[in-house]
Amino acid sequence: MKTSKEDILLTALKLFSERGFDAVSTSMIAEKLDITKGALYRHYKDKQAIFDSIIEKMYELDRERAEKDSVPASAYDESPEEYGNTDLKDFCEFTVNQFDFWSGDEFASAFRKMLILEQFKSPEKMKLYQDMIVMGPVKYSEDLFEEMIGKNILNQKAKKIGARRLAMELFASLSLALQLDDGGEDRERIKEDLKIMINEFRNRYSA
Known part of the structure; x- marks a missing residue:
């Protein structure tokens, strides 16, 4: 099954939440997803880009939650x-x-x-x-x-x-x-x- 950007973000986020950002490598993220580092880099150029996209995704979810509850x-x-x-x-x-x-x-x-x-x-x-x-x-x-x-x-x-x-x-x-x-x-x-x-x-x- 094809790995999506969303799959990469969630998998990386879980690893960051368990081990900390510095302790997680792109190799570990790729291994967890069962993909090559090359496949990972086709979506994100490095670990920082993944982190930045996680932040962006979280702000997006925050906005959606607020709109749903009329605040x-x-x-x-x-x-x-x-x-x-x-x-x-x-x-x-x-x-x-x-x-x-x-x-x-x-x-x-x-x-x-x-x-x-x-x-x-x-x-x-x-x-x-x-x-x-x-x-x-x-x-x-x-x-x-x-x-x-x-x-x-x-x-x-x-x-x-x-x-x-x-x-x-x-x-x-x-x-x-x-x-x-x-x-x-x-x-x-x-x-x-x-x-x-x-x-x-x-x-x-x-x-």
């Missing part, structure tokens, strides 16, 4: 009107769905594990980890909550706390759920607990 797919400065039209209910549901995505999607789960391994190896990889796994989602949530506060979608308690702390509170629940999943806890139980916590968040701060 902004772009940064605030690129599309502020999207942030002003987002409902708290939709965003809370998106947060729960993010748990399914980051824990259950084969590509996303391996990507997250890869970045956890790679984050301390260079400033560039730390920035990538922060942008995609930590500060990026927190800033995204903060921008959404700023708009919701301005439109009186959130109550006075939320306004007093402020958008940044709301974002950190919401993200903390998702982050903990993913860490519990990493440790082998029952995924369905974690998801149910997360749903309860997110629903309590919504009830606590909804106007």
Whole structure:
């Protein structure tokens, strides 16, 4: 069967997530796929090109997820009107769905594990980890909550706390759920607990 670019990306990503980027060679990727290095190079010129394509693919999946759940797919400065039209209910549901995505999607789960391994190896990889796994989602949530506060979608308690702390509170629940999943806890139980916590968040701060 012909090996596609998608096959190469997923196989390389899994190896990167298990061993780290530096420990994986193009020979190892080709061997895992049962193809020659020449066949691999017809798709990607080197290991860095594979890594760059993995990042591009992940951003693409992120946009698709956001569009599917009716939340902004772009940064605030690129599309502020999207942030002003987002409902708290939709965003809370998106947060729960993010748990399914980051824990259950084969590509996303391996990507997250890869970045956890790679984050301390260079400033560039730390920035990538922060942008995609930590500060990026927190800033995204903060921008959404700023708009919701301005439109009186959130109550006075939320306004007093402020958008940044709301974002950190919401993200903390998702982050903990993913860490519990990493440790082998029952995924369905974690998801149910997360749903309860997110629903309590919504009830606590909804106007």
